[in-house]
Every structure is written in C-alpha cells, then in structure tokens.
Amino acid sequence: MSNQTSNGVNQFKKLLTDTYLIGKNELLIQVRNPLWLFFGLFQPIVYLVLFSPFLDGIKSAPGFPSTNAIQFFAPGLLMMNVLFGASFAGFGLIDQLRTGFIERIRVTPVSRLAIVLGLIIRTPVVMITQSIILLLVAVLFFGLSLNILGLLIVLVIMMIMGITMASLSFTIALIVKDEGTLAAITNFFTLPLFLLAGVMLPISFAPKILQNVSVIDPFRYAVDASRALLNGDLANQNIPLAILIFIVLGSIALNWFILAMKEAVA
Amino acid sequence: MANIIEITDLRKNFPGKGKDKKTAVEAVRGITFNVQEGEIFGLLGPNGAGKTTTMRMLCTLLQPTSGSASIAGHYLKEGSGNIRKEIGYVSQVGGMQRGSTGRENLTLQAGLYGINATVAPRRVKEVIELLGIESFADRKTVTYSGGQRRLFDLASGIVHRPKVLFLDEPSTGLDPQNRAHVWEQVKKLQNAGTTIFVTTHYLEEAEALCSRVAIVDYGKVVAIGTPDELKRKVSLDLDESGKITLNDVFLKLTGRALRDIE
Numbered sequence: 274m275s276n277q278t279s280n281g282v283n284q285f286k287k288l289l290t291d292t293y294l295i296g297k298n299e300l301l302i303q304v305r306n307p308l309w310l311f312f313g314l315f316q317p318i319v320y321l322v323l324f325s326p327f328l329d330g331i332k333s334a335p336g337f338p339s340t341n342a343i344q345f346f347a348p349g350l351l352m353m354n355v356l357f358g359a360s361f362a363g364f365g366l367i368d369q370l371r372t373g374f375i376e377r378i379r380v381t382p383v384s385r386l387a388i389v390l391g392l393i394i395r396t397p398v399v400m401i402t403q404s405i406i407l408l409l410v411a412v413l414f415f416g417l418s419l420n421i422l423g424l425l426i427v428l429v430i431m432m433i434m435g436i437t438m439a440s441l442s443f444t445i446a447l448i449v450k451d452e453g454t455l456a457a458i459t460n461f462f463t464l465p466l467f468l469l470a471g472v473m474l475p476i477s478f479a480p481k482i483l484q485n486v487s488v489i490d491p492f493r494y495a496v497d498a499s500r501a502l503l504n505g506d507l508a509n510q511n512i513p514l515a516i517l518i519f520i521v522l523g524s525i526a527l528n529w530f531i532l533a534m535k536e537a538v539a
Numbered sequence: 540m541a542n543i544i545e546i547t548d549l550r551k552n553f554p555g556k557g558k559d560k561k562t563a564v565e566a567v568r569g570i571t572f573n574v575q576e577g578e579i580f581g582l583l584g585p586n587g588a589g590k591t592t593t594m595r596m597l598c599t600l601l602q603p604t605s606g607s608a609s610i611a612g613h614y615l616k617e618g619s620g621n622i623r624k625e626i627g628y629v630s631q632v633g634g635m636q637r638g639s640t641g642r643e644n645l646t647l648q649a650g651l652y653g654i655n656a657t658v659a660p661r662r663v664k665e666v667i668e669l670l671g672i673e674s675f676a677d678r679k680t681v682t683y684s685g686g687q688r689r690l691f692d693l694a695s696g697i698v699h700r701p702k703v704l705f706l707d708e709p710s711t712g713l714d715p716q717n718r719a720h721v722w723e724q725v726k727k728l729q730n731a732g733t734t735i736f737v738t739t740h741y742l743e744e745a746e747a748l749c750s751r752v753a754i755v756d757y758g759k760v761v762a763i764g765t766p767d768e769l770k771r772k773v774s775l776d777l778d779e780s781g782k783i784t785l786n787d788v789f790l791k792l793t794g795r796a797l798r799d800i801e
Contacts, residue, residue, distance in 0.1 A: 287653070290650075291651065294647065294650045294651060295651075298636075298639075298647055301639070302636070302638055302639075305638055306638075371632075372632065372633070372634060372635070372636070372637065373630050373631075373632040373633050373634035374634045374635075374636055376600060376628075376630055376634060377628075377630070377633075377634030377648070377695065378651065379600060380598050380599070380600060380623060380626070380628040381623060381648070381651040381652055382620060382623040382624045382651075382652065382653065383651050536602075
C-alpha cells in the first residue's frame with residue numbers, strides 16, 4: 274500500500290476509534306440516568322392514551338387519510354418524539370461547556386469531526402430505543418398494525434432527522450451558551466414545524482392558506498412518509514422526498530456543527 | 540537550553556457585539572517571549588491582562604488575530620494537530636465529568652490521546668500513584684472536594700506524558716495544604732522532564748515554582764526574568780535594602796497591587 278493510502282486508512286481508523294470513545298462515553302452517561310429515557314417516553318404515551326382516542330370520533334370524516342385513529346396518529350407521534358427529543362440535545366452540551374469537559378476534549382488530538390459525531394450518536398440511539406417501546410405499546414394496547422419493511426425505513430428516516438435536529442441544537446447551544454436562550458429559540462421553531470405537519474389532525478382539514486404554508490415544512494414530509502410506510506404504502510412519493518430533504522438538511526446542519534466546534538470559545 | 544516554546548508578536552482581538560465598537564477588546568497586544576525546555580515558566584498578571592487568552596491560543600483552543608508561536612517544533616494553525624499531541628492543558632475549571640469516577644475520566648483521556656485500550660489502565664494507574672490519588676480514584680468525581688478534583692485535573696493533563704504542560708491557575712480556590720501538595724506534584728513533573736507553563740495570581744506560587752516569570756498587563760509583557768533578576772531590577776529603583784517580594788516588583792511595574800482571587 275502506498276504511503277498515502279495507508280495514511281488515509283489510519284486516519285479513518287482513528288476517526289472511528291475516537292468517535293467510538295466519545296460516543297460510548299455519552300451513552301454511558303445516558304444509561305446511568307435511565308430516568309431520562311422514562312421522561313422522554315412519558316409525553317408520547319400520554320398523547321397515545323389521552324389524545325388518540327379522540328381521533329376515532331372523526332375517522333369517518335371526509336378526507337381523513339387512515340382507517341382508524343391509531344393508524345393515523347402513531348406514525349406522526351414517532352416523528353413528533355424525534356422532533357422534540359432531538360431538538361433538546363444541545364442542553365447537555367451547555368452543561369458540558371460549563372464544566373470544561375468540551376474544552377478538555379478539544380485540546381486533545383481528536384479530530385473535530387470525531388467530537389461532533391461522538392456527541393451526536395447518542396441521539397439516534399435514544400430515539401430508536403424510545404420508538405421501539407412506543408410502537409410496542411401501540412401494537413399491544415391500541416391495535417396498531419405495522420408493515421415491517423416500512424418500519425425499518427421509518428427508523429432510517431428517524432435517524433437522519435434526529436441527527437439533523439441534534440446538530441442544529443448543538444450548534445445553537447455552542448453559540449448561545451445559555452439554557453434559557455436555547456429553550457426560547459428551540460420552542461420558537463419546533464412548535465410551528467410541529468403544528469403544520471399534520472401530526473394531530475390531517476393537513477387536509479386545514480384552511481387552504483395553512484395547507485400551502487405546510488408545503489415548506491420539512492417535518493410534514495417526514496410525517497407523511499412515516500404514515501405511508503407504517504401503513505404499507507411503500508410507493509408513496511413522500512418517502513424518497515423525506516429522505517432527500519433530511520439528507521440535505523442533515524449535511525448542512527452537521528457541517529455547521531463542525532464549524533462551530535472548531536471555533537467554539539468555551 | 541533549547542527553546543520549546545517561541546512566541547512572536549502574538550495578538551488577539553475580540554470583536555465587539557453589534558455596531559458598538561466600544562465593546563471590542565484587544566486582549567493580547569503583541570506578546571513575544573520564549574520558554575526553555577525543562578523550566579517552569581510563570582505568566583503573572585492581574586485580571587484581564589491576557590494571561591488565559593495567551594495560554595488558550597498556545598493550546599490551540601483560540602485562533603490568534605496575528606503573530607505566531609511554535610510549541611515543541613510545530614507552528615500554530617498548520618501544526619495544531621501535532622501540537623495537541625505534545626501538550627497537556629489543565630484549565631481553571633478542570634473538565635472532569637461528574638457522573639464518572641476519576642479513574643474512568645482518566646481512562647477516557649488516555650484513549651483520546653491514542654493510548655490503546657491494553658496500555659491505558661496501566662498508564663492511568665501510574666499517574667494515579669504518582670499523584671497519590673488512589674484513595675478516591677474510584678468514586679464519582681461529583682463527590683470530590685476542590686483539592687481532590689484539582690489533582691485529577693492535573694492527572695488528566697499528564698496521562699499521555701506531554702512535553703509541555705499548561706496549567707491555568709492551578710491552585711485557585713485550594714487551601715494551603717492542597718496548594719502545597721499541587722506544587723510538590725508540579726515540581727515532580729518538572730524533574731521528570733516536562734516543561735511547565737503556569738499562569739497564576741498567587742505570587743508565593745510564582746516564587747515557589749517558577750524558574751522564570753513574565754509579568755503581563757493590558758495584553759503586553761512588562762517584565763521578564765527570574766524572580767531574583769526582577770527583584771534586583773526593582774531594588775535599584777527602590778531604596779530598600781530589605782527583602783523585596785514579587786509583589787513589590789509588580790507594584791512598581793504596573794502601578795497596582797495584584798489581587799489574590801479565590
């Protein structure tokens with residue numbers, strides 16, 4: 274092997290090792306605090322129990338896109354969990370900035386990319402774990418019927434979405450360095466994104482003007498794709514659309530995070 | 540003795556917020572000096588003098604506005620990756636993860652410096668024994684006292700045996716016993732061949748540890764030399780034949796007293 278290729282291979286191996294070290298460390302912290310997993314699940318389960326039954330009352334209304342309440346609501350609930358869960362990834366980072374942990378990592382020879390990937394990896398892992406538990410509850414207690422292949426693709430979309438939202442949250446955290454400001458900015462963006470995505474009620478029920486605005490809500494495509502996939506409509510065009518949208522947004526967000534990590538003044 | 544750090548006209552400006560030029564800060568305004576291999580070099584100065592900013596630039600955590608520096612043969616910017624391999628840095632606040640034990644923190648640190656998983660436990664054990672911190676190494680760092688945590692901070696800076704160790708206010712907030720203990724460990728490290736670059740407010744610390752000292756004020760070096768040289772220089776202007784401390788030197792050179800900060 275030429276010097277250049279073996280150098281490249283070594284650098285790649287180092288990237289994997291460093292990402293693994295930081296990622297494992299983050300997951301260890303998460304696992305030591307299982308309460309957070311529980312709290313993350315509490316809200317979606319409350320929505321399942323206290324809200325989704327309402328939808329049975331309107332399932333026969335014209336334009337209702339699913340056969341019953343749970344088939345309509347569960348896919349959107351999964352995406353909603355990712356939107357709100359991953360958007361708060363940055364909070365932990367502010368605390369780590371304050372204790373000097375981030376600076377401690379930044380002074381080591383670990384690449385900035387490895388730091389970024391290591392910090393992010395916890396989000397998709399937690400999201401997938403929570404989703405599997407939520408789906409089990411929906412299947413066992415609410416009669417949700419699942420397309421298995423569709424489910425696998427939904428998990429992929431969730432991962433990409435989770436990485437996107439977490440990257441944005443981390444980046445803003447590095448810039449504002451204050452939990453209150455981060456919370457205000459996060460809520461400012463996530464609430465309209467959520468309301469225009471058709472999670473709680475079908476978008477077709479909204480007035481034309483809101484339907485038009487929802488066209489620029491990337492989250493709406495994730496919800497539509499999720500609904501199509503879990504219900505077995507695998508040819509739905511929202512699926513490749515959602516994947517494409519979040520790969521593009523995710524790349525931009527990830528790059529932004531890497532830049533912020535290079536410049537970060539703790 | 541060869542120079543292991545060479546700093547040439549290093550500057551750092553922080554831009555002001557918005558259009559208000561008044562909040563822009565020239566934190567470091569042209570600093571030039573060298574640090575010799577194997578010495579303990581101290582940077583002294585009041586709050587806002589630019590000590591921590593200088594140190595963070597040398598540790599590759601902050602981009603200089605202009606000027607250059609080489610550490611262990613590598614230049615800032617192009618050589619930052621290599622510099623990081625050769626240095627250790629202990630910030631004022633440390634960086635221990637509260638939910639992990641001291642040993643776990645050090646093991647992670649060893650891994651980040653590329654010490655492989657078979658060698659790391661042994662290296663961590665060595666450092667723990669060197670600093671005498673075995674008795675609490677396996678408790679979560681959130682339970683540590685200030686002194687215990689500072690010792691682990693020190694440990695995390697040396698686990699990879701760096702050529703240069705940067706210590707930012709190593710004993711701020713420590714009681715006299717812990718402070719003396721930290722000094723002892725720092726001297727041990729120097730004997731083992733590490734060059735040590737310290738910023739401090741405590742003049743007794745500078746006198747106790749440092750072979751040479753640079754006094755900075757308003758982002759510039761106002762004096763540099765061994766503590767004795769500086770005292771001699773000042774005693775020529777003061778008519779005292781009595782004992783002169785670094786505090787007198789500082790008073791003379793900057794016109795205000797250093798405040799000891801907790």
